[in-house]
Amino acid sequence: MTTPLELSGWRHVYSGKVRDLYAPDAPTSTAMGGGPERMLVVASDRVSAFDHVLSPGIPDKGVLLTTLSLWWFDRLAGGDGGRGIPNHLVASHVLTLGADGEANTADDVLSLIPDAVTGRSMVVKSLDMQPIECVVRGYLTGSGWAEYRESGTVCGIALAPGLHNGDRLPEPIYTPAFKAPMGAHDENITYERSVELVGAERAAELRDLSLEIYARAARTAEEHGLILADTKFEFGIDGDGVLTLADEVLTSDSSRYWDAAAWASGTTPEERMASFDKQIVRDWLAANWDKQGTPPELPADVVERTADRYRELLGRLTSA
Template sequence: MRILEEAFFPELPNYYRGKVRENYDLPDGRRIIITTDRISAFDRVLASIPHKGAILTQVARFWFEETADIAANHVVAYPDPNVVVGKRLEILPVEIIVRGYLAGTTDTSILTRYKRGERTIYGIDFADGMRDNEALPDPIITPTSKAFDGGHDEPLTAAEIVEKGLLTEAQWDEVSSTALKLFARGQEIAAGRGLILADTKYEFGTDADGNILLADEIHTPDSSRYWMAESYDSRFAAGERPESFDKDFIRSWVAARCDPYSDPIPEIPADVVLAASKVYAKAFEMITGQRFSPDESGDSVKARIRANLMAYYPQGNWDRA
């Protein structure tokens, strides 16, 4: 299987490894972001899924282009299916999660907290008697602290964000307003594809001039929860989980077999990994309306990326690669 488990290139400068993406900061202020095939949940890497990195990069590209009139973004170029070159940003220390439904499986999700008996969550009041995966009256923002270096995201309220100095009031007003507009556009386009965009997360950063730009990814199957619109009503009425193709597919498999926050993660069988790869390909096609054709040039995914990044190597380093 052509899997990109890591993307370390010693010839490139200023390397940083995240849970899923690996980054290189160039001297001219650009950042190379390579999306691997790793899948992360519960603040841990669970497995590597063939073609996932390319699919996420290309889905994000679709959405960056579809929302460019709402929010400026960090994108400069796409030299490879797994790679985006963007402006280097100072990432704001708050993740903006927008939710349209009472859903989720993680400790920070509103459904998990609602089931624990909480009725004021992220500073927002919830009515008694709501059901799993029920539509909210209006989309809400449930921000969390942005965890760096493998830390845990922590729930925040809008007031806490400003009080703690994480964002200025003006910054919070801008990113929250922009996030709701992005989510509305996402739900509109998803509905036209027979999908429900149930929730998603956004990350923003500031450039060298202090402008706030949309960063990271947008409306991908890893950053968002999508459901099949056609079967949602009947499944909701029956108390069944909505049909989806997001990373709940892997998350649910793991959560059914261990406590993913404290137990060792069991090895995920090959057939589950391959099924997940097909889910990601289906997601790409339904979201974008385009056929997914993996780029199988080069001896491996990593070799192909190395060749496509040749123009970004510092002079002389390519000859030594």
């Protein structure tokens, strides 16, 4: 994995597959648990699939995904007419899109972000992160389709017989996962297991809020000729005990987006599921790697086509 950047005013504390986390060099205040009040989340151009970081990265991926996350955080805070969903951005970290489509944020926040990571960073509040990854599926695809073919279920939830790859589910389903330690696989769990992990009240809050956000985002996607097939959310608890949306949200990395017209007219899974995410990478890797040892390098055309789909998704969603 690439060595994290050294950033003036910040010290590196953690790296995931595609994001790096920094704390202030000299925090002026602390959050609950004694940690810093603010953190810097930096989105890299790294791309992962099948629990491996691949090479090379996707050009401008960090900027594209950060811009899309900021756009969704703004809408979910009430910009779409719904109730405001609390998120992890510091209060002045407000997104505006300039005439050139570039993301702009308030000057006081921008001053905290080093030039080297401008455009692909978020200044966020420290949270007590929940150990559950909140997955919502509105369509049958991916690992859900593989399980359904074997057992007629998705994450243990029984579905009607006769469904096909890419079919819309009668109702979106909530399928939580337990967030594994770095280097291990996340584990799909039952809702009952999520209750054991975080308690009945918190588990219900995570489920209900995830389903609400998915429904709102799916309506927005539909208005732009897109289908939000599935997505995953992460939440934390702030210093006031409020459940708070965190990490990235509704991006090409955390979600499957399809072209609605292609889905309606397609006759094969490939035609139906014209993806605006890293499915191009997944498909190439599945066809060219046995999942043993180090993954092969991605060809230039796979990298270029993936970057183009990321850009197109951002353009389609944020257009008037």
